[in-house]
Amino acid sequence: MKLLPSSEIWFVTGSQHLYGPGPLKQVADNSAKIAEALSDSKRIPYKIVFKTLATTPDEILKVCEEANSSATCAGLVLWMHTFSPSKMWIRGLSILKKPFLHLHTQFNRDLPWGEIDMDFMNLNQAAHGDREAGFIHTRMRLGRKVVVGHWSDPEVQDRIGAWMRAARAWQDWQGAKFARFGDNMRQVAVTEGDKVATEMKFGFSTNGYGVGYLVAKIDAVTDKAIDALVADYAKRFTLDAELRKGGKQHDALRYGARIELGMRAFLDEGGFKGFTTTFEDLVGLRQLPGLAVQNLMADGYGFGAEGDWKTAALLRAMKVMGEGLPKGTSFMEDYTYHLSPKGHQVLGSHMLEVCPTIAAAKPTLEIHPLGIGGKDDPVRLVFDAKAGDARAASLIDLGNRFRLIVNEVDAIKPPKLPNLPVARAVWECRPDFKTACACWILAGGAHHTSYSYDVTTEMLEDFATIAGIELVTIDADTKLSEFKQNLRNNEVYYHLSQGFRA
DSSP states (O other): OOOOSOOEEEEEEEOOGGGOHHHHHHHHHHHHHHHHHHHHOTTOOSEEEEEEEEOSHHHHHHHHHHHHHOSSEEEEEEEESSOOOGGGGHHHHHHOOSOEEEEEOOSOSSOOTTTOOHHHHHHOOHHHHHHHHHHHHHHTTOOOEEEESOTTOHHHHHHHHHHHHHHHHHHHHTTOEEEEESOOOTTOSTTOOOHHHHHHHHSOEEEEEOHHHHHHHHHTOOHHHHHHHHHHHHHHSEEOGGGSTTSTTHHHHHHHHHHHHHHHHHHHHHTOSEEEOOTTTOTTOSBOOSHHHHHHHHTTOEEEGGGOHHHHHHHHHHHHHTTTOSSOEEEEEEEEEEEETTEEEEEEEOSSOOOGGGBSSOOEEEEOOOSSSSSBOOEEEEOBBOOEEEEEEEEEEOSSSEEEEEEEEEEEOOOOOTTOOSOEEEEEESSOHHHHHHHHHHHTOOSEEEEESSOOHHHHHHHHHHHTOEEEEEOTTOOHHHHHHHHHHHHHHHHHHTTTOO
């Protein structure tokens, strides 16, 4: 996956000069030890650096300015070791553009009851120093994550790690570019949206590119490059006999490889982090890109079918959140239902484009007719998705705001599907099928989703907080009546909180 060269989180501790140089040195030493221990933990995905002990308004302003201009800083962890009068933080926090997490901890885990004196009490004041900080964060209406507990606690580290993944995904979105080959599928509503508002809110841009530019890249691919990629396919996938060298459809496989190499060249040269296609507009391609899209997603590119650029961006963000995790993330669609009285299930799939990172076993590379698109039979990877705990997420544009919708699901092993030659997943919705589908539809969720076994609800909640957008979650505790009321409450809240600017 092509990411920013590096990311780190700055650990910033607040105090004041009231305590004198000796205690302040101890505060700095303790902070450095916490940052180092967190950074060394396997539960923490990226480097944490103790940046500074901030004791004056000017020092706080300076570190916030430095964070804003740093290409490597993805966010800040703030902690008040002692009491830090929070008015000192107003100027700095007013200009801070990077996300922050408020860690409510203390250096010592246990109190030395028999040794506690006033020097100890003055030094270890996070219990009320962090409450003072919390007030100013709330007063300033700052979105942040609050994590409570000793810094060595595995649960605390996991929660910090989840936020770090969300912060890195947000960092990755800033200045990101997404390419659209063709327009949205005609007359479809949910895949449309305001690209100006999106760039203002999220920091990424989406622009269209004539398919002719892509076709030129595809046509320029050399036979030598195709030979190498086809040989790689034979190592990674099980090829149907007709696609192997000498088989009657081997040329179709070579053309599929040509599409992948041409797309990859276009995206790499343009610095794009994701893309969309649409079967209605890909004039000049002999096949619809199935295999190419699948392999590009596996390498971390965001993707949306039928011009769905918001899902392409969300998929990229969730790929970044899941960086280094083993189970996979993919573009997905709720395709059809199993409505048996014994249990209701969703069959998720798409025409061609499901990412092989979610495959339960080695995918098969096959070729089959495709009833739409009007092109040659496309090559594609066919597989069953993993069983396990998963999330389906949708980012929608409501006109006056954006909403992120998340449904927690339980993926199961699919039954035999001998006549369905595409990748597929089967899952059961939480809390149950009827409630989940009703809530999803009432919330305006799209039929396309970003589907992940690695990305947690907590990561997505953190991401929504960083982005400053609405989040609605459908999980085991969801009740339809409460969900509907929450949607009504959110409508009022966001109208009031965002003012009259559209």
